[in-house]
Amino acid sequence: MIVPGQAVRVVVATRPVDFRKGHDGLAAVAQNALGLDPHSGVIVIFRSKRGDRIKILVWDGTGLVLVYKRLEQGKFVWPQVRDGVMRLSRAQCEALFEGLDWRRVHAASRVRRPSAAE
Template structure:
């Protein structure tokens, strides 16, 4: 799936799951959305009582993602657990620490 508009919230992302993937967002599945730059993710999951939205932004670097197959990027349990533990997804490319607030744009990622 291509990156999504990160202004979308619970309902917009649930509609994307239903309309673009043909899946039921209330079935208990977990869907990870990525930003265009690859430095942010949103995780949407139904916990049985409501939709839970988790947002993660890396201060430096970006996630390296598995290949997309049939419009869907499938994560192994280990890759998802790495995201969940805020470690990495496959790996995290490191970059210089972000500048102080108000001191320009955040640095682009670089590979070591």
């Protein structure tokens, strides 16, 4: 998968979309139905009705990139179907893409600087 920098916004469209849509169709869904700017660098993850397919749309500065993945066995772990989007961390996005349960990935808590280093 194309891994962006740390400070990128990742969102999941929680309602399944028509997987016949390509770059422009998914960009239109992101803009019109989800209220996102697909050309801002936000990573938008779309799910299929069956839950075993994923499409990821991202603007890389020169064009729209569409990544498609189908799991051979099992299904992706998805949030509950409802309108809108849900935000994921970069680590959760990577877990989702690998077919792992992204809900088990939590951000590391900030570690204080050791007093010996001061």
